[in-house]
Amino acid sequence: MTAIDPRQLSIHDFTYALPPERIAPEPLPDRAASRLLVSRHGQLADKHFRDLPGELPPGALLIFNDTRVVRARLLVRRPTGGQVELFCLEPVAPHRSLELALQQTGHCTWRCLVGNGRRWKAGPVTLEFTTSEGQTATLTAERQAQEAGTAFIHFRWAPAGLPFAEVLRAAGHLPLPPYIDRPDTATDALRYQTVYAAAEGAVAAPTAGLHFTPELLAELAERGFATGHVTLHVGAGTFQPVKADHMAEHPMHTEPIIVTAALLRQLLAHGPRPLVAVGTTSLRTLETLYWLGVGLLVPRPNAAEHPTTELLVTQWQPYEQAEAAAQIDAAQALTTLLRHLEAAGTDTLEARTQLLIAPGYRFRVINGLITNFHQPESTLLLLVAALLGPGWRAAYDHALAYGYRFLSYGDSSLLLP
Template structure:
């Protein structure tokens, strides 16, 4: 059987009818009350999410994405009173590192999506807000260059000693997905975060994790399952529609990842027992680790450059990587960290996982139900093969709720 070249795939072959009423607009009051579709070796069963600990492969390691969603939507006013929405996507200056940018005081430049910007001709827009300790504060935004549907926005604020993270917490709104067409609420501030969220930087939640409760996490550990954490700061590109006829013409978004040496050692010690990714972002991070290791082995000079896995790199390197095991790749990453004297791997990933991809580190996936003609659905199709259609047809026929606030699935190919 010929392995498909994902560059030649048409996204139109990965679609299904999704009625608007099947998209969950609100979270359930109880996180664990969601349903769980179990697909094990092609056989489908209907469960509740609370059943998860009893359905996982024995001895599995579950890897969670601990990113925390920032309140990245800012609703500012023009001098004439009209509203302008600024959606902060990524920092540009004086820091490109999210961690440093969120601690920046006084001023910063971010790349933003601008809503209702046609009437914002020139000059600043402002936003008045109240800080956590009750101070009156003001944020001022000036638009600089416009490019590729985004704009560079210079922010300044008073009191100047506030970190930008505090500005966003006090003045911003949660960036709910575009298909949830309503303002964010106080309930979203709790429910659009996982209970284990730790590292600020995402503009969209790793929604597979929204179903977990402290009680379920405790039960997993009581039953002997291992738990690990990675960080991928989910970008707005996760909702970017595929407009190209062929995937070769679709530019995949790039997202930053943080992985500790402890997690790399945990993965090495765990092999060959199963690894289950909690969410597509955890899966992409884990698979990225393999290709980062391959890159260090293949091109030693890359040790001094930014670590990045590009969109098509795994497919271009497939033949050369055939002899490189996951253990060898992870060991190369650990050696890289030791040589640099750090315990944290910082990298970026543009990895597109589509049919034709060979998985190296994961054995299963916990995930919600994704939009038709999306890169996330391509990932599911890569994992399940043509059986992805059976899973989605079953979910539609049996009343499952879809997308970010919808139900869950455990996919064990």
Template sequence: MNPDPRLLSIQDFTYPLPAERIAPEPLPDRAASKLLVSRHGQLTDKNFRDLPGELPAGALLVFNDTRVVRARLLARRPTGGQVELFCLEPVAPHRSLELALQQTGHCTWRCLVGNGRRWKEGPVMLDFTAADGQPATLHAERQAQEAGTALIDFRWEPAELPFAEVLRAAGHLPLPPYIDRPDTATDAVRYQTVYAAAEGAVAAPTAGLHFTPEILAELQEKGFATGHVTLHVGAGTFQPVKADHMADHPMHTEPILVTAGLLRQLLAHRPRPVIAVGTTSLRTLETLYWLGVGLLHAAADATDPTPATATELQVAQWRPYEMADAAARISPEMALTALLQHLEATGTDTLQASTRLLIAPGYQFRLVDGLITNFHQPESTLLLLVAALLGPGWRTIYEHALSHGYRFLSYGDSSLLLP
């Protein structure tokens, strides 16, 4: 019987991580990182350039094409002190990330505020130079405080600039909190994947940072299929688990976008292996299954007056564990087909949804057969995901990485996990 992940203690998912093993900088060459291959429990030390020769035959690799936005704004108080605003999510006039980034003149975002104790009232300001070389100014005023975050009203001149351009020109890359240094011109390139396309993340999907155009071309030459999803990584990916048991840890919500083309590609590819490039791609793929289950469940529930096409597309934190018995009768093919039918019924070719899915030991994987990922922090939800995929063998892998000189976390080395 699978364990109930709500009863798990995060203290059972820790390991000693010396500070010197955390990579503070990217390697000069993306593909020069090490690659630890775990195939059915057997470990092999490789270089990331060896990846195409280590993948299962006929595999489909799914990448997260989100692009990190320059979400850290360093503003000044009228008295000269600095206030840091870390933009987390839009609130008004749009909650849609795409629309919020195109908003002109003014907007409101939920932010983390650094050095805010001395910011009592009134606006803070930031002067910057727009892309066309003209001087510009951003004003920020705190509207409300909510559970460790603040609602910040932004206004700027020239007002015709979209907020995306304000962030690009005035902001800084939000490096992870364990990289304790200012961002640099190198980070502007290396904290993005080479295939990044859709702006909206405040943290990089770091498993993809190792890929180069040459490796992607080699994958194509060797006949591997590739596909893309979009999950805009939120700051919650760095949120430590403070609760004693996972039942008391709230997962953050992250928006996902998946095209009908990718859904059809997944359907046509089955039952050949699907390899997720990164935990965000994995969570997106597994979310697709549960979105399909939700549509089918709503359509079959005679007591539910809401038509399946109007069902809000989101996956809650514990939904897979609560619906495991009902989902046992729903195949991945059925779930993917339900999503395609939903898109046809709503006249769109892109699925827009959100997920709070927590993958922990006790989870049964539906769409993913393997994972390319970096080495994650102790007592993190990302480590729980790895433990769900590998079982207790995750410890052996991390002990091997520590004893063989692997670099850890966002700018660290990589692994290919094939359970």
């Protein structure tokens, strides 16, 4: 067990006063013009994001999350004309796999958040839209059941040959964070995506990556910095407030990750040189890889009683297995995971992570982090506190005192503990 048990932490110890006017409502015209607070061994320096190549550790490998935000908010109409908002969270049937669910044609069922749902008593709600090819189409939604504040919504649409991904692209809206209280715009359609976004499935952007431009990526390559990509489809749980006084009572959300065998080999070949995660989602994915490897080497207690083929890192696994993992380094864990894929005859790892990183966590894979400034009393702020230690407060006090912009469309930081 670590010296600090994160389950005993009070979330109220990880707060600060964030004036509403410091929350950036819009992106800057130039992605790379955002400011960059560099925290290197506790020393703070004010830079701009375009200065990043000169601030990174020599020989660093940068890992990006290439998820792409889907237009997951659907504004449908009741028969009486009133509007209902359906926020698609995760597929339920006929596929639970996100990739397959987005390619499903004709009908599907998703777990959704429902806005203005009290006025939706019964029966279907509908939405007419125009496809990318100019066809008139109709989407019908029916509520099947409710569970834990969400609803199972069955969708049908015509023409039935459209994949659900096209339905969302044509009929949906970008799910901007709840603290950006305005409709999404054409600017958001471009700027609430990273320039390297590829794999559709997120309902929130991996915002650390929003600052990168093609020119900046080219400069990184010219300076000899290697890059790699993982996929974590960011869920709405990233905005889930911590309502419990102590973290032991907070259920961490679960998100799907996809990593290739080639990426595992790249991490192993990079060896002990610095590895910098671009965003908290990339960081959680990389640290999850370590614990997946540990889980294959050291089965968790009671694993035999609950056999499963699913690869999953649970919320408290790192803290429960800390002693068992003490002699397992990152190379051994990643090699074990790679051999597992090879034995299964696949070059793609699909897993889920519920990993909660908080003070008391020992980082096994990453050496640094590029990230925006996060909400008070959030799990993302806990992650930053785990990386910087008590110095997180000095960094946030500095950012507040020197005019940095906060949250998704705000400024960035490079954290090198």
